[in-house]
Amino acid sequence: MQIAVLLYDRFTALDAVGPYETLSRIPDAETVFVAERPGPVRTDNGVLGLVADKALDEVTRPDIVIVPGGPQPEVEMKNPAVLDWLRAVDATTTWTTSVCTGSLLLAAAGLLDGRRATSHWLYLDRLVPFGAEPTGERVVFDGKYVTAAGVSSGLDMGLGLLGRIAGDEYAQAVQLLCEYDPQPPYDAGSPEKAPAELVARMRAANPLS
Amino acid sequence: MQIAVLLYDRFTALDAVGPYETLSRIPDAETVFVAERPGPVRTDNGVLGLVADKALDEVTRPDIVIVPGGPQPEVEMKNPAVLDWLRAVDATTTWTTSVCTGSLLLAAAGLLDGRRATSHWLYLDRLVPFGAEPTGERVVFDGKYVTAAGVSSGLDMGLGLLGRIAGDEYAQAVQLLCEYDPQPPYDAGSPEKAPAELVARMRAANPLS
Numbered sequence: 451m452q453i454a455v456l457l458y459d460r461f462t463a464l465d466a467v468g469p470y471e472t473l474s475r476i477p478d479a480e481t482v483f484v485a486e487r488p489g490p491v492r493t494d495n496g497v498l499g500l501v502a503d504k505a506l507d508e509v510t511r512p513d514i515v516i517v518p519g520g521p522q523p524e525v526e527m528k529n530p531a532v533l534d535w536l537r538a539v540d541a542t543t544t545w546t547t548s549v550c551t552g553s554l555l556l557a558a559a560g561l562l563d564g565r566r567a568t569s570h571w572l573y574l575d576r577l578v579p580f581g582a583e584p585t586g587e588r589v590v591f592d593g594k595y596v597t598a599a600g601v602s603s604g605l606d607m608g609l610g611l612l613g614r615i616a617g618d619e620y621a622q623a624v625q626l627l628c629e630y631d632p633q634p635p636y637d638a639g640s641p642e643k644a645p646a647e648l649v650a651r652m653r654a655a656n657p658l659s
Numbered sequence: 660m661q662i663a664v665l666l667y668d669r670f671t672a673l674d675a676v677g678p679y680e681t682l683s684r685i686p687d688a689e690t691v692f693v694a695e696r697p698g699p700v701r702t703d704n705g706v707l708g709l710v711a712d713k714a715l716d717e718v719t720r721p722d723i724v725i726v727p728g729g730p731q732p733e734v735e736m737k738n739p740a741v742l743d744w745l746r747a748v749d750a751t752t753t754w755t756t757s758v759c760t761g762s763l764l765l766a767a768a769g770l771l772d773g774r775r776a777t778s779h780w781l782y783l784d785r786l787v788p789f790g791a792e793p794t795g796e797r798v799v800f801d802g803k804y805v806t807a808a809g810v811s812s813g814l815d816m817g818l819g820l821l822g823r824i825a826g827d828e829y830a831q832a833v834q835l836l837c838e839y840d841p842q843p844p845y846d847a848g849s850p851e852k853a854p855a856e857l858v859a860r861m862r863a864a865n866p867l868s
Contacts, residue, residue, distance in 0.1 A: 462680075463676045463679065463680060464676055464677070464680040464837065467672045467673055467676040467707075468673070470672065470706075470707065471671075471672060471673040471810065471811075474704055474706055475704075480706075481704075481706040481707075482706070483706070483707060490699070490710045495683055495684075495690075497679075497683055497689075497690040497691070497692070498676075498679065498690075498692055498709065498710070499709070499710035499712075500707065500708070500709055500710070501699045501707070501708035501709070501710065503708075550838075570838060571838060588838075588840065588842045589842070589844075599838050599840075600836070600837060600838025601680065601836070601837040601838055601839070602680075602814065602837045602838060602839040602840075602841070603838055603840075605811065605841070605843070606841065606842050606843055606844065609843055609844050609845065610844040613844060613845070618845065619854075619857070621844070621845060622845045622847035622853060622854065622857060623847075623857055623861070625843060625845050625847045625848050625853075626847050626848060626849070626850070626853045626857060626858070626861065627809070627810070627861070628673065628809060628810040628811045628848075629759075629779060629780060629797075629808050629809025629810055629811060629812055629848055629849060630810070630811040630841075630843055630848040631797065631808075631811075631812075631848030631849040631852060632811070632814070632815065632839075632841035632843065632848070633797045633798070633815050634814070634815055634818055634834060634839055634841065635798075635815065635818050635819040635822060635830070636818065636822070636827065636830060636831045636834050638831035638832075638834045638835050639834050639835060639837075639838055639839040639840030639841070640835070640838060640840040641835070643840060644831060644834075644835045645828075645831065648828070648831060648832055648835060649835070652832070652835065652836070
């Protein structure tokens, strides 16, 4: 089984690393980081580079594709190289997945038409013009399409998908290995839970862009 | 304020990326990934490279140092270049932090003697010979030393430290930005919560090594 993690300029690191940390532990899986051009790809704030070992045209039949998000999804949503690759590999994937605004890339490639999906809470509405039905859920399974909400949600998506692929017991072992027993010091991780004033301020001046 | 994230061969990606994703958002912070030699550093399973932009001797006075763990801490625990650097930068840090077995590197550098600390649950006992007092807590603050438990705990540590540095409201904004509202599909993230048989099996054959 091959797992391809797409990288592109200004992606958000945790979007990619969360699912990688769980799914790369599928027995006998080969995980490969892929980008339009091989080499280091810098994250949203520019301070970190992750290495894409393969170019898009070197990875043609992954079983799982993982598309991270970033604060400027508009750029890749207009990049034919990325959209063509997503359409091409999706034809044979077992699972096509995204985290955060990565779902907007899937949507722009025409892959979420008529499907329930999610995205970063600030970007949910942007799924609508592509025929997707946005939900407020943290992880959405619709057929082979799995979309997760903002940034950190890829951890939950990865574990959930791992359970479907390798079984509940195996997924629990990976959860224990990663000691994923979250204890955030605040309870402000969703627009429903965060202070209303903070949510309003973020909506008014999207800090991601 | 400068934040230095240490990389070394076979580190665990999420250990480094979790705290990076929150702490790099400290206003006016400069985050730098540092290793014995600059360039790509491969993760524990070898499938991902993160780029260290600076060599150890180029980063001499970081305000915060973050030490990730990995499945073979013994290697760096005997690496004088890393231990000397940790001791040298610790002399002037405001916060010296670790995730997972990264605490064993701090301990081996002599920095946790007499301090309460944590580590990956499979490695807690190894803190004792270095004079540290292991705890089962997920994030431990003892003076300027902050240690976190296994892999994913760096997210909680990062948010907690962010709150102390930039204030609760700012930390909540970053939590909301990262949509950190964890909903793991299983409740097996700690040895107290996971099935006893699974915990026993992992203790018998440490899957990290």
